[in-house]
Amino acid sequence: MSIKISLLSSLAVAATLAFGTAHAQDNTPDDPRLFTPGQLTVATSDPVFPPWMMDNDPSNGEGFESAFVYALAEKMGFAPDDVVWVRETFDQAIAPGAKNYDFGIQQISVTEDRAQIATFSDVYSQPQKAVVAMPGSAVEQASSFADLLQVRWGVMIGTTDLDYVEQIIGVDEPAVYNDQVGLFQALQGNQIDAVATELPTALYLTAVQVPDATIAAILPPDENDYGHGLIFEQGNDLVEWVNEAIAELQSEGVIDALVAQYLIADPDLPVITE
Amino acid sequence: MSSGLPPQGNISGAAPETEPRRPLPPAKKKLSARDRYLPALISVAMIVAVFGFAGYAVTSAEQWPRIARQFFDLGAMAASFPQVLRGFWLNIQVWAICLFAIMAWGLVLALFRSLTGPWFAPLRVFTIVYIDLFRGLPVLLLVLIFGFGIPALNLPGLPNSALFWGATAMVISYAAYSAEIYRSGIEAVHDGQSAAARALGLSQWQTMRYAILPQAIRNVMPVLLNLAVALQKDVALLSVIGVRDAVREAQIYTAQTFNYSSLIAAALLFLVATIPMARLTDYLTKKDRQRRLQGAS
Numbered sequence: 001m002s003i004k005i006s007l008l009s010s011l012a013v014a015a016t017l018a019f020g021t022a023h024a025q026d027n028t029p030d031d032p033r034l035f036t037p038g039q040l041t042v043a044t045s046d047p048v049f050p051p052w053m054m055d056n057d058p059s060n061g062e063g064f065e066s067a068f069v070y071a072l073a074e075k076m077g078f079a080p081d082d083v084v085w086v087r088e089t090f091d092q093a094i095a096p097g098a099k100n101y102d103f104g105i106q107q108i109s110v111t112e113d114r115a116q117i118a119t120f121s122d123v124y125s126q127p128q129k130a131v132v133a134m135p136g137s138a139v140e141q142a143s144s145f146a147d148l149l150q151v152r153w154g155v156m157i158g159t160t161d162l163d164y165v166e167q168i169i170g171v172d173e174p175a176v177y178n179d180q181v182g183l184f185q186a187l188q189g190n191q192i193d194a195v196a197t198e199l200p201t202a203l204y205l206t207a208v209q210v211p212d213a214t215i216a217a218i219l220p221p222d223e224n225d226y227g228h229g230l231i232f233e234q235g236n237d238l239v240e241w242v243n244e245a246i247a248e249l250q251s252e253g254v255i256d257a258l259v260a261q262y263l264i265a266d267p268d269l270p271v272i273t274e
Numbered sequence: 275m276s277s278g279l280p281p282q283g284n285i286s287g288a289a290p291e292t293e294p295r296r297p298l299p300p301a302k303k304k305l306s307a308r309d310r311y312l313p314a315l316i317s318v319a320m321i322v323a324v325f326g327f328a329g330y331a332v333t334s335a336e337q338w339p340r341i342a343r344q345f346f347d348l349g350a351m352a353a354s355f356p357q358v359l360r361g362f363w364l365n366i367q368v369w370a371i372c373l374f375a376i377m378a379w380g381l382v383l384a385l386f387r388s389l390t391g392p393w394f395a396p397l398r399v400f401t402i403v404y405i406d407l408f409r410g411l412p413v414l415l416l417v418l419i420f421g422f423g424i425p426a427l428n429l430p431g432l433p434n435s436a437l438f439w440g441a442t443a444m445v446i447s448y449a450a451y452s453a454e455i456y457r458s459g460i461e462a463v464h465d466g467q468s469a470a471a472r473a474l475g476l477s478q479w480q481t482m483r484y485a486i487l488p489q490a491i492r493n494v495m496p497v498l499l500n501l502a503v504a505l506q507k508d509v510a511l512l513s514v515i516g517v518r519d520a521v522r523e524a525q526i527y528t529a530q531t532f533n534y535s536s537l538i539a540a541a542l543l544f545l546v547a548t549i550p551m552a553r554l555t556d557y558l559t560k561k562d563r564q565r566r567l568q569g570a571s
Contacts, residue, residue, distance in 0.1 A: 094532040113531035158529040175516035189425035
């Protein structure tokens with residue numbers, strides 16, 4: 001009798017498992033919607049720069065974005081070893097077609113236009129903008145947007161810095177470079193006077209890449225730039241699961257702690273508001 | 275009639291004096307409607323079938339609606355067009371100025387190389403090294419090296435604009451090609467021409483100026499125009515050093531919106547500019563060939 005019951009109940013359990021598989025595994029590391037079930041496959045640029053990631057190695061868990069991804073993975077139930085990194089360019093990140101990863105992270109700002117083409121997670125960081133200039137530049141004396149309009153500007157393509165310089169400061173036709181290397185080569189070659197970039201990037205640039213350059217000022221945020229989001233192939237519904245994890249990290253103060261650890265600027269920097 | 279020659283056309287009993295010297299052209303064959311229209315119909319049918327199938331294959335792809343939205347969005351094209359057009363105007367200006375400089379500097383190089391006599395050995399060596407060097411390097415590399423490298427030297431008295439140095443790199447590179455084109459034109463002029471000019475008492479320079487060069491340049495004009503078409507597109511390479519040309523403006527729009535339609539808009543602008551150039555080149559080539567054939571007969 002008892003044997004019969006246990007047999008029946010185990011049959012019932014087996015049936016539940018068989019029919020409920022798809023749902024039972026959702027939002028677990030074995031979620032079939034993952035690019036490789038059992039792993040969290042994350043894309044980032046090559047090279048990656050501090051303080052977002054350290055030593056051009058996303059997998060060391062150091063730097064804001066690397067640490068953030070590992071914290072996120074842990075929330076989602078992945079072991080650190082189950083996080084797999086792939087490298088891609090910015091152009092590959094925004095190109096149409098199937099992606100070979102679950103989501104990408106490379107300080108991609110969320111805007112209305114972009115959200116029509118790609119799917120973004122909730123914003124995980126909203127850095128301030130900063131002006132980088134060489135010593136002796138007129139930018140150092142600037143105290144208003146009117147002063148900032150008097151100099152030659154450069155920005156990197158693919159960032160929201162161009163929108164910022166053109167629309168918030170009102171600069172006409174800043175030079176636009178392919179990468180940070182070109183941008184700072186132009187700054188050192190006196191082809192441009194000022195570079196607009198996100199503060200964390202500016203911190204690294206002035207500390208390591210172009211030690212001669214300095215952060216001249218902090219600028220107010222752009223309301224149309226929502227901040228950085230993770231980028232998903234459009235229509236990828238893993239985003240809800242990821243958003244839950246981001247919300248948990250936020251409410252637990254994990255993200256704020258990472259910001260404090262990696263993305264903090266000198267509080268004495270001048271702020272130009274208009 | 276035993277000579278074994280093939281029979282000549284319209285030989286009849288008429289007197290030899292009144293016979294035309296050349297055979298008459300064959301009578302015009304009456305084409306049946308079938309012969310006249312069938313080839314054209316087949317051409318049209320094939321074109322419709324092949325392109326129709328290709329179009330169907332592309333548009334029936336599962337991802338097509340998304341690609342259409344991301345690449346062929348008329349709204350995005352219109353939104354990006356003013357910026358792209360403004361950039362394209364820069365392309366055209368740079369192209370015209372560079373083209374002029376390339377044609378002039380290339381000719382100077384070709385003349386250096388064609389100079390004979392021991393006194394000019396350094397010039398000849400310079401030209402050979404120059405051409406080997408700059409024809410052997412990718413233009414993109416030159417643009418990067420010149421556009422970023424030279425301004426970084428902060429040389430006093432020289433401009434440090436990326437546009438200036440990028441355009442200089444284009445001129446330096448393309449002049450190496452155009453020098454070789456001129457040289458081939460110069461070498462294609464028969465030696466007798468220069469011998470004749472020298473016999474008239476013209477100096478080496480005068481021979482070159484009045485006898486050789488006019489013929490040489492006319493010989494290579496179609497090839498030079500081809501180079502001009504290639505240059506028109508390569509001016510877009512300057513975008514990598516921060517110059518906001520049509521391609522860069524299109525990329526900026528793409529980066530802002532993730533929508534590639536701006537690139538299609540830029541592509542259309544380039545086609546509008548290069549296709550007439552290409553047709554002109556074809557026309558000149560054809561005319562040139564006819565001129566030569568007439569000269570040969």
